[in-house]
Amino acid sequence: MKSVCVSMLTALVMVATAPLFADDTLEDAAASFALGHYEAAIGAGRTAGGIAGLTIACRAGLTLGGLVENGIGAVARLHDALGDCIAAHRTDPDNVVARVSLALAIGFEGKRLKRPSYAHAARRLIETGLERNGDSMLLHGALAGWHGEVSAAGALARMVLGARSSRAAHHFQQALALDGNNDLPLRYQYARFLARRGGDAETRQARALLETIIAQVPADHLERLLQDRARSLLQALDSGKKRRLSRALKSSGAFVGIEKHRDIAKADIDPDDFGA
Numbered sequence: 001m002k003s004v005c006v007s008m009l010t011a012l013v014m015v016a017t018a019p020l021f022a023d024d025t026l027e028d029a030a031a032s033f034a035l036g037h038y039e040a041a042i043g044a045g046r047t048a049g050g051i052a053g054l055t056i057a058c059r060a061g062l063t064l065g066g067l068v069e070n071g072i073g074a075v076a077r078l079h080d081a082l083g084d085c086i087a088a089h090r091t092d093p094d095n096v097v098a099r100v101s102l103a104l105a106i107g108f109e110g111k112r113l114k115r116p117s118y119a120h121a122a123r124r125l126i127e128t129g130l131e132r133n134g135d136s137m138l139l140h141g142a143l144a145g146w147h148g149e150v151s152a153a154g155a156l157a158r159m160v161l162g163a164r165s166s167r168a169a170h171h172f173q174q175a176l177a178l179d180g181n182n183d184l185p186l187r188y189q190y191a192r193f194l195a196r197r198g199g200d201a202e203t204r205q206a207r208a209l210l211e212t213i214i215a216q217v218p219a220d221h222l223e224r225l226l227q228d229r230a231r232s233l234l235q236a237l238d239s240g241k242k243r244r245l246s247r248a249l250k251s252s253g254a255f256v257g258i259e260k261h262r263d264i265a266k267a268d269i270d271p272d273d274f275g276a
Contacts, residue, residue, distance in 0.1 A: 029056045036221025038064040046084070051095055054088035057081075058101045066108070066254035067225055072264065074255055078108055079267045086269065099129045100142045106274060107146070109267055112258045119150065119161055121271035137178040141186050144171035148193045149253075168193060188213055188226050195237055196249055203237065210234040 029044035038060040045057030058081050065077025085105045088098040103125035110118020123146055130139045150163035157163060172190050181187070187209050194206035210230045218224045229252045236248035250256065 026052050026056065029053065029060075033060055033063075034220040036225075038068070042080075042084075051088055051092045051098060054084050054091060055095065055098045055101060058084035058088050058098070058105070062101065062105060062108075063222065067222075070257065072261060074258055075112065075261050075264050078105065078112075078255065078258070081105055082109065082267050082269060089274075094132065096129060096133055096136050096138055099125055100138050102274065103142060106269070106271055108255050108258065109269075110271070111255065112264075113262060113266055114259060115271075116160055118271045119146075121274050122146065123161070125274055135178060137175045137183065137186070140171045140175035140178065141183075141189070144168045144175060144193070145189060147171065148196070152196055165197070184213055184216060184219075184223055185226060188230060191230070192233065192249060192252060195233065195245065207234065207237055210237070 032040035041060035045053040061081030085102040103122040107122035148168035151165040191209035194202040
């Protein structure tokens with residue numbers, strides 16, 4: 001089973017660009033995050049503490065490990081971020097950003113270890129959040145990504161975990177309807193989903209979305225990272241070569257290749273402790 005995990009890049013980039021909490025004491029952390037100074041953002045967030053500071057630290061760690069670093073370093077970043085994500089979620093279980101951050105962190109660790117129990121826990125966290133906050137773009141986008149990525153992993157993953165491509169499409173549409181058309185990370189992930197589906201109509205729509213993303217003026221460091229990935233994905237799409245597109249889709253995700261490091265000890269968490 002390939003990728004039995006939560007939403008991969010979808011939730012990560014949406015969480016990373018979620019609105020920051022209004023607190024003047026967190027300006028340094030917020031500014032560092034926007035500039036791509038993720039180490040500084042982690043430190044400032046931890047120093048500030050509370051739900052706002054811990055969530056920034058969690059998000060910065062996931063972004064750094066998932067989109068910037070790789071290999072053993074990415075695993076170390078993931079494990080550090082898990083601690084911040086758990087602390088943030090326990091501080092305020094109703095906070096949507098903290099909840100989704102924890103769900104995707106658990107999902108990435110599940111991907112690395114290839115353990116379905118982690119994917120189940122991640123899905124429970126997201127769905128429980130939707131029961132409480134049904135109009136959250138972030139939660140709908142996260143669940144769309146979960147279904148999309150697990151469905152793409154193959155028939156066994158779909159059977160074991162209950163993922164459906166049709167559910168991914170539904171939740172993407174729900175997220176887009178909730179002001180998501182102005183959200184670059186969500187549109188980027190929707191483009192990846194459409195490109196993976198591969199129909200003529202889906203390919204045309206994916207190409208149009210990617211072209212719009214590339215033409216946009218980036219708001220921060222993260223959006224520049226996504227634009228670089230969008231360019232590579234569009235080039236692969238335009239090549240008409242399935243193998244090139246498949247490679248581009250894989251490399252455009254988060255924590256790429258993390259499953260190669262199963263020999264590293266698992267994070268000190270029990271996925272069954274989460275999901276409510």
